[in-house]
Each structure stands twice: as structure tokens, then as C-alpha cells.
Amino acid sequence: MAIRANRPSVQALQPSLIRKLSNTAIGRSDVIPLWFGEPDKPTPQFIRQAAKDALDEGQTYYQPNLGIIELRRALAAYMNGLYEADLCAGNIAVTPSGMTALAIALQCIVAEGDAVVIPSPVWPNLPAAAEILGAETVRVPLRPRCGRWRLDLAELFAACKKHTSALLINSPNNPTGWMLDDAEQQLILDFCRERDLWLIADEVYSRIVYDRVYAPSFIDKVTEDDKYLIVNSFSKSWAMTGWRLGWLTAPKSLIESLEIVSEFNFSCIFAPVQIAGITALQDGEAFIRASTARYRAVLEAVKSAFNELPRVTFPAPQAAFYAFFAVDGVADSYAFAEQVLRECGVGLAPGAAFGPQGEGYLRLCFAADAPLLERALEQMRPLLS
Ligand SMILES: Cc1ncc(COP(=O)(O)O)c(C=O)c1O
Secondary structure (H helix, E strand, O other), X not given: OOOOOOOHHHHOOOOOHHHHHHHOOOOOOOOEEOOOOOOOOOOOHHHHHHHHHHHHOOOOOOOOOOOOHHHXXXXXXXXXXXXXXXXXXXXXXXXOOHHHHHHHHHHHHOOOOOEEEEEEOOOOHHHHHHHOOOOEEEEEEEEEEOOEEEEOHHHHHHOXXXXXXXXXXXXXXXXXXXXXXXXXXXXHXXXXXXXXXXXXXXXXXXXXXXXXOOOOOHHHOOOOOOOEXXXXXOOOOOOOHHHOOEXXXXXXXXXXXXXXXXXXXXXXXXXXXXXXXXXXXXXOHHHHHHHHHHHHHHHHHHHHHHHOOOOEEOOOOOEOXXXXXEEOOOOOHHHHHHHHHHHXXXXXXXXXXXXXXXXXXXXEEOOOOHHHXXXXXXXXXXXXX
């Protein structure tokens, strides 16, 4: 007899299609893996060294639920330096990953039967984190228009009904690279204020942006009276995916709830990881700029390769490191990604993994060296032509 989870909301969750596909290639060293969303290079040495030193000093004890105060102060200083913001450590909760930040943010505000409105396609973990709590998720489509992804704000607002408790917005977006501009963010915030809705903003890709230094953020628009939670992470900007370190920015009065919820989810984060985070914030700016410059160059190469393929439609991303493209005639993205894997030896994420709005698309992570990407594009050319 198969033993299953008891909670209906857990039973209803679907496994990730990206994992499902990549599991079929375990042990195949010939595959060029462009399906996962992470920088190809390891964490910079100076960040690794900070963690090693802390470990050698014996920093192996429990830590405060909200994170060590030096890291919370460093995060406030980092954001105040980047944005027109006036944050302090009291606005910050450090979390073991952006994913956990998202999960505990939703635990604080979403109740069973609430609706959460989410622009989509989107990284599947966002809707899943709400659904696991028994919330209904309502997806509002991002659509390509004039070569770029757009969100129709009237459509977003119309999707918010009586039982909607929150807007959950991932900008810059995984997988499309779409991002809100400042004026759109202001309109969304005004709408949330007017309708007394929570705003949860996932800004994990805020530093990987191609025509400016940082993406428009809700951080410089919210006040202490707004019902907001902003999710961020060290994973992408500082190439720290495996470390599991993220943070939430929230009104000071909400931090006490986050502290309690943190205690009962993970209690605290390993001190050497947090100390590595402080070093990343203080000395990591050059690394962010260099890696973004590298991704920008590779993006240009992907654009020109796709330009030569008339079957491929590629609305260019403004941020993040994904090419989300459609291939004329492809209706089943999972079956096509399987075919690309089998015939071309390239691992892509099927667009359907990001919701029904992603069907027909494929996601390629271009955080990779140019020669490897050129090889992948060359190997895929016959199938994409
Ligand atoms: C949109 C988005 N938010 C959050 C995360 C979570 O990042 P992490 O849990 O590694 O901090 C990811 C990771 O891929 C993501 O794409």
C-alpha cells in the first residue's frame, strides 16, 4: 500500500517538471545542462573564506531567529545605499533561502480559502508556497508584445476579488525576464493600499538587470504603514545558491510575527553562512557587476543565434539570466524538451513548468560560458530550424 501525505493541499501539489525531466538524465555526462537557474561559477573565494574563518573560530552555536544583528544591519545599509530607503535592522528577517522567505511570508498572512493573485508564467514555487497553505492561486498572464513581456495592470486588478488577500509579484521574473517599471509599481502599491491587500514582492533577481544597475523595487516606495513583504536572496547575485541564505524586508511591526514563525520553521541559520553574507554585501559589488556584464554579453550571443532561426520567437529579457523562447509548431513543451535532450544533448526547462501561460515555451539558463552556450545552440540548431 502506498502511504501518502494526509493534507489535501500537499496531495494536490504536482512535482516540478524541470526535476522530472532532469532526473531522466542522471548519470549522463554528455548533456549540456541549461535547465536549472543558477550561476555556473562557484561562490567567489573571498566569500568562501569568510565562512571558513568563522567555522575555524568555532561559530557553531544556535543564533537569533531573525539572523545575527550585524547581518541585519548590513542588509539595511546595503538596501539604503542602493535605493532611496530608510531601513534599519528592525525591518529585516534573515532566512535560510529566498524560498523559505517566501514560505514564511505566506505563512504569516495567507489563510485557507484566501486567493493569491500571481502574474504568470512564474517560478512554480511561488504558487506552490501559497497552495500548500490551502490558498487558491489566480494567475494573470504576462504576454509578449512588441518583443517584450508585459503585464496588463487592469487585468491584474480585475483578478482581485473579495477573498483575495495578497498580490504575489515576481519582478524581475523567472522565467521571462520581464520586470515592472517604477510607475507600474506605484500603481500596484496604490491599488493594494486602496483595497487593503498584502503585497508580496519577490525581488530575487533585482541585481541581474541589463540596462541599469538594479531593477525597480518596491523597497523605495513602501512605508511603515504598508502591508508588504519583500523577498530577496543571496543565491543569484552573489552566486550562493547552495548556501541557503535569503532575507525578508517588512514593516517593523510585522517583524515580531516573522520572528515567531521563523522559530517554528527553522529556528536559526548557521553563523558561518551569515558571516559569508556580510562579506558578500560589503565586498561583493564588483562581483555583481562583472557577472552581470558577462551574462549581458552571452545574452547578446543568444539573441543573434535565435534571430537566425525564423521558427524561434524570443521576447528579450530585461533582467535575470533566462532565455524564454517559443518554437513555432511546438504545443507540448515537455515533449519538445525531452526531444531536445534526446536528440541534441541539451537540457532545457519546459515552459509548462511555469504554469499554463508558459506552455509552448522553453527556458534556457544562459549563466554559462560563451563557448558552452555556442555549442548548445549549435547542437539544437537542427531541431529549431
Ligand atoms: C523567482 C525566484 N524566487 C526565489 C527563488 C529562491 O531562491 P533561493 O531559495 O535559492 O534563495 C528563486 C530560485 O530559483 C527564483 O527563481
